[in-house]
Amino acid sequence: MQNTAAPPPKVEGQSRYAWLAGMLRARITEGDWVPGASIPAETTLAKEHGVALGTMRQAIALLVTQGLLERQHGRGTFVRAGIGGATMLRFFRFRAGKDLSASPTSEILRSRSVKASAAVATTLGLQAGEEVLELLRLRSLQGEPCLLETIQLPLPLFAPLVGSDTSQWGDLLYPLFQQRCGVTVNRAEDVLRFGQLTKEQGRRLGLPAEHPCVQVERRAFDLSGRCVERRITLGDAHAFQYTLNIH
Amino acid sequence: MQNTAAPPPKVEGQSRYAWLAGMLRARITEGDWVPGASIPAETTLAKEHGVALGTMRQAIALLVTQGLLERQHGRGTFVRAGIGGATMLRFFRFRAGKDLSASPTSEILRSRSVKASAAVATTLGLQAGEEVLELLRLRSLQGEPCLLETIQLPLPLFAPLVGSDTSQWGDLLYPLFQQRCGVTVNRAEDVLRFGQLTKEQGRRLGLPAEHPCVQVERRAFDLSGRCVERRITLGDAHAFQYTLNIH
């Protein structure tokens, strides 16, 4: 530990634990503590910041509710490695055999750099006309195509993926983002709508033209809250099923 | 206060605050504290149960996350009056004029007692063949029909509604359940699926037969966790839009 002194938030309109949470958040977003690894023990952190244990626990609890940290009794507190990869299947019930735990395979049908449309640029926080990496991706369960995705990624950030061999990417994108580009996807916002497939989209999914579909528009954010992905996912409306709890 | 003695959970595999939360929960579900009213102050409760303030606060916090209590700084802790009424509109974007805050009106098209089907009896926790109150309900925005609902209510509990004048019910059901039947809806589970309207359903909603629709199957639960309502809501798939956040 460096300093056992007592540096409270000095001046703020906020509580001390909120200020401490900001400290911890900074050490995470700045890469001081990497995703998946553990952070120092509560008692250590409390002494380092010259604060009571309970206060430090409140700060940590705040970041846990925000999805940045994860506690494991007896093991430690860990930086979350990002959101799961197969979350899109939460919205669908594809009856592929009996294996409900099956994870979908992924195939990149197309990968190219294009100028961002005004809409895409806005959501990604780019200037109009800046370039993005655009992917067309097909996901399948046991060989059966089920989801068709169009993905836009801001280009200065995702340059390591341009021109790379997509057959080596594996079935999950978010771990790839982290390994190749250092981008940790921490949070996402999905908007669900209903629509119809075009003839082209239907062909890729093995469905007729104008077949009803569910469209999921996703915006994904990294640890610092920056939007790092815009994605449109299409799936058969008849396979759609989503459960939610209301309080 | 009755006893300032110290009755810890005696024997349990659970924590003390979890045990206290169970105590508080019981006093709520048994009607000791009514929805909307405040419960005694934290310090009072802590002394009554012979426990430290922080422990009682943990117990209260647990019930807050479970949606049973609500804290208001400087005012007190209150029993939640149940979930909001217009939650079904969360799933849809009807463009009725420009008024997005408009609350839908409600019309009961039919009200009758029927024997519960096996499926309905199971979800409501009844014996097969027991009677339920079945409602057919149309909700409209500015005179435009938008949602068609079929509702089943377990009958011993909702007997006060049988044969009553449905034109006096108002636009929200859950406040009615509470006033007439003493039922507080605290939690609900919604399952979203995609389907098509029958000719009859389409007629009621002003849409053609086989028009694509979203079906919301709701199960609502009271404070004690009992299922007190089963509801199927149908709405135009083209008006469907739902946003959710993922962590």
Add this chain to the structure above:
DNA sequence: CAGTGGTCTAGACCACCGC
């Protein structure tokens, strides 16, 4: 076994609300 997070105590003071 040592180290971690989880629970609990018995206080103190602050911030907000309503009268």
Add this chain to the structure above:
DNA sequence: CGGTGGTCTAGACCACTGG
């Protein structure tokens, strides 16, 4: 102003994990 919940302290002991 008194009463409420919100923050904070400086300890103690328990429960779980891993070597």
